[in-house]
Amino acid sequence: MSAELVPGNLGDSFSKYFEVVPALDEAVKREAFFVRHEVYCKDLHFEAERDTRQETDPYDAQSMHCVLRTRGENARPVGCVRLIRTNPENPAAPLPFEKHCKDTLDRTIIDPATLPRASVAEVSRLAVISDFRRRKDEQDKPVSISDDDFRSNGPASRFPFIPVSLYLACVAISLRENLNHVFVLTEPRLAMHFARIGFDIRQVGGGIEHRGLRVPSYLRPDKIAQEMKPMMRPLYDVVRTSIDRAFEATAKR
Numbered sequence: 393m394s395a396e397l398v399p400g401n402l403g404d405s406f407s408k409y410f411e412v413v414p415a416l417d418e419a420v421k422r423e424a425f426f427v428r429h430e431v432y433c434k435d436l437h438f439e440a441e442r443d444t445r446q447e448t449d450p451y452d453a454q455s456m457h458c459v460l461r462t463r464g465e466n467a468r469p470v471g472c473v474r475l476i477r478t479n480p481e482n483p484a485a486p487l488p489f490e491k492h493c494k495d496t497l498d499r500t501i502i503d504p505a506t507l508p509r510a511s512v513a514e515v516s517r518l519a520v521i522s523d524f525r526r527r528k529d530e531q532d533k534p535v536s537i538s539d540d541d542f543r544s545n546g547p548a549s550r551f552p553f554i555p556v557s558l559y560l561a562c563v564a565i566s567l568r569e570n571l572n573h574v575f576v577l578t579e580p581r582l583a584m585h586f587a588r589i590g591f592d593i594r595q596v597g598g599g600i601e602h603r604g605l606r607v608p609s610y611l612r613p614d615k616i617a618q619e620m621k622p623m624m625r626p627l628y629d630v631v632r633t634s635i636d637r638a639f640e641a642t643a644k645r
Contacts, residue, residue: 403626415457431519483509496598
């Protein structure tokens with residue numbers, strides 16, 4: 393879903409339609425697992441459908457999850473993402489991208505195995521419910537962004553709120569949790585689009601076949617937050633404030 397907006401007012405425009413919620417309890421986690429099941433199992437058949445309508449895997453136990461919901465009377469979860477942390481009981485155990493890209497990572501650029509493992513994470517399971525994946529020719533992808541999403545058309549633009557806000561949520565959570573080195577295995581085109589809106593995202597290895605062509609990329613959350621384009625700042629502030637409030641509310645319980 394996108395919305396007509398005045399450039400520079402992304403935060404207000406986002407808040408009219410959506411909210412981002414970190415999954416700090418089991419109920420919100422179930423919302424994330426439901427979205428994943430609808431996308432990865434029911435729509436795309438990447439995984440087998442399950443009677444529980446919850447798509448989970450062993451990495452969820454060491455992950456931080458986030459859900460994007462619509463606002464209003466019929467509010468519902470429509471997107472999700474997770475940050476997989478290294479296993480605290482076995483920090484050297486590889487994250488999924490390290491397994492998939494063990495032969496294609498360019499370790500002269502960065503070697504995740506040599507980084508402080510408690511500061512390493514992987515963005516994973518970014519998914520958007522089919523109603524909100526706008527183009528019919530991209531219904532076979534868990535998330536979609538196109539060149540048109542970033543082009544001005546007269547006084548207004550169209551902006552891909554859902555995937556961008558979920559990535560911004562990963563930035564905000566990473567900064568809270570001191571996750572300084574974040575990796576993602578994604579489509580080359582998606583990485584390119586995020587670079588266009590100011591994300592410092594760098595390819596760190598060759599492509600692999602993993603449900604389509606995927607490339608390993610590297611993000612520095614602190615650098616993204618510091619060097620964010622002015623038009624992106626209001627959206628990031630809304631997302632970060634929502635996440636901070638959720639953490640603070642949980643801490644008071």
